[in-house]
Amino acid sequence: MPRRQKVPPFSLVRKRIRQSFNKLNIYNAMTWRKNRPFNSQYRQLFFAKQESRAYHGEGxxxxxxxxxxxxxxxxxxxxxxKAKRDGVEQEIPHALQTFVALERRLDTAVFRALFASSLRQASQxxxxxxxxxxxxxxxxxGYVLRAGDMFSVDPxxxxxxxxxxxxxxxxxxTQTNRIIxxxxxxxxxxxxxxxxxWKSREARRKRHVVYNxxxxxxxxxxxxxxxxxxDTAMKREIDAVKPRLILETALKGEKVGGEKLAAKSGALLGLVRGHLPPKDEAGYSADEVRDISGRYYDKHEPGVAGVANKSDVKKLCAELVQLKQDEIRTSYSSRLRHLGKAAPYDPTWVDRLPQPIxxxxxxxxxxxxxxxxxxLPFSTTGKLYGLAEPEKRWFTPWVPRQFVAAMAVLPxxxxxxxxxxxxxYLRDPVARPNHSEVISPFSLDMHERVHMWYNYRRRKNLARTGSA
Structure with a gap:
């Protein structure tokens, strides 16, 4: 006669909750119901024992x-x-300590420490x-840990x-081709x-919290x-602005700057035009430009006959420098960037996209x-999906297992x-006011029924065997 097959541990019909990160187990925990019609106290106690024992001490x-x-x-x-909170006395959930002996087991401690995805894997x-x-x-x-024991698992x-x-x-x-x-x-x-x-891509990026x-x-x-x-380049250019350089630019016939700066430089040239050397068709030579700018803007030699009022020259020089610096600041301010502004549309972004793979x-x-x-568009290593390091026994690059957060609770x-x-292992779990250090998905009333079930049978066995 063939051996009878056992019921799967994550049956969606029985809905037993186990110590596992399996997705079917998470579904059973979410859809589990304890309110079922019972016509006797025995059935209530047996149901509480049956469900809680499937989670605590599996195997x-x-x-x-x-x-x-x-x-x-x-x-x-x-x-x-007698601890109180807001004037209300808090109850100590003693019944949740029913399975405290199982928390001392080595396999349970390995699972509680999040070193394994299930109690069965921890035992393995x-x-x-x-x-x-x-x-x-x-x-x-089943090795029993004592306070102060340190355990480790192979990374x-x-x-x-x-x-x-x-x-x-x-x-x-198959998955790589699907992505391609x-x-x-x-x-x-x-x-x-x-x-x-381009617009849809920017909209998706704004909705992505981690990416943002x-x-x-x-x-x-x-x-x-x-x-x-x-800012460094602007300061360097502003410091390099000199009145003599502006005059040299004007004497060479080059554009000085904006309209305001050109008008001011023309007025400045008018103050000294009568005292400039004659200008031929080729314009002033480089030596003449340096000599003129040095005489009228660096030294302001008063010995030159007929030179305009020296204060007027200085005033125009200061105005020219200020106008030139303002123009530099305006030109550089448009090149500054600010965080949070939407990136302007770049019509050439499509040309930078790779060819079909x-x-x-x-x-x-x-x-x-x-x-x-x-x-591959999703991998910098150029390997298949999940096989960046084929010699490893897990998904590479390493990615956490699904639904780990649902039961990732450290005691x-x-x-x-x-x-x-x-x-x-610091110490044995204890109960505190309105809190127990034994992690369980079941309520306090179910643990009370479980304790009643095992406590009654313990006394019955002691009476039958005659033990003290």
Whole structure:
């Protein structure tokens, strides 16, 4: 007679909640209902025991759990149990300590420390020798931790357990081709209607919170560096403005600046025009320009006969310098950048887009991809989807497993370092006013029924065996 198949652990019909990050388990936890019609107290107690035991101590038999069950429930000192908040006395949830003995187990501590994606995987890590307690390998998942024990897990196992599963070569090629087809369609739409795609791209970037924060920080650094260089160049050019240079430009017949600056420079030339040397068709020579500017703007020699009032010359010189500096500031201010402004439309952005990428032949030998670098839009390494490092046993580059956040709760009795994959078992979990350190998805009333169930059977067994 064939062996009967066991019920799957994540059955969507029975809806048992397990200690796992599996998506089916998360769905069962979200849709689980405790309000079911019961016609007897026994059924209520049995249902509470059945559901809670599926989560706490998965894989343990009833006999194994009864051997570690204790009717005493640990909590804080009774003198501290009168804690009040807003004038209301808070109750200590003693019943949540029913499964406190299971929290001392090594496999449970490994799962609670977020070193494995499920309790079964944590037990597998212990059995295979990937877990050490105080530097010694322990191969018993039921090893009881004591206060101050430090346990560690192989980092490669942690990356494998909490990372996204590694796809096969066929799955990676299929997913890569799907992304390539989608990207080629995007390139086609961009070339067909560039302005519309530019606007939609900017709109998507604004809605992306993570992208905006990183992009804003990147743009802010680039803008600060750009504005700093612009400010340095502006100060250098402003400091180089001299009245004699403006006169030299006018004497050479070149454009001095704007209309106001040209009018002022013409008035200045009129003050000294009668005292300038004769000008031929070729204009003033370079030596004559330097001599004139030096006489009238640097030295202001009063010995020249018929020179206009020296104060008028100085006044016009100051006005010319101020006008020239204002023109420089105006020209540079338009080149400054400000964070938060929408980028102007660049009609040449489509020309910078790459050409359509050819799809990968599914019949290609997977070993060949380790030697070649593909031109893929989503990967800087040029490798297939999820296979940036084919020798690794997890999805590369490493990506967290889905739905980790739903059960990623660190208990108070563990001190965890995910950088080194080490953790310290500080003490046994205790109950505090309106809080218990035993993590459970079930309510207090269900734990009270579970405690009643096991406490009654413990007393019954003691009476039958005659033990004290």
């Amino acid at each position: 343990l038999t009833e006999t194994q759990f009864r051997n570690v069950f204790r009717s005493e429930l640990t909590s804080v000192s009774p003198l501290q149990s 890590y212990v059995v295979t020798g990937a877990v050490k307690v105080n530097g010694v390998k322990i191969s018993q998942p 490669n196992r942690v990356l494998e357990g909490l990372g996204r599963p590694k796809p096969s070569a066929a799955e990676a090629i 087809r989608k990207y080629n369609k995007y390139l086609e739409r961009c070339r067909k209607s560039p302005r519309q795609m 924060s990183k992009q804003a920080a990147k743009e802010n650094r680039a803008i600060e560096q750009h504005n700093k260089s612009i 050819p799809e990968i032949d599914p019949e290609t030998d997977p070993e060949e991809f380790a030697k070649m670098k593909l031109a 108070h009795h563990l001190e965890v370092s995910h950088e080194t994959c080490h953790a310290i």
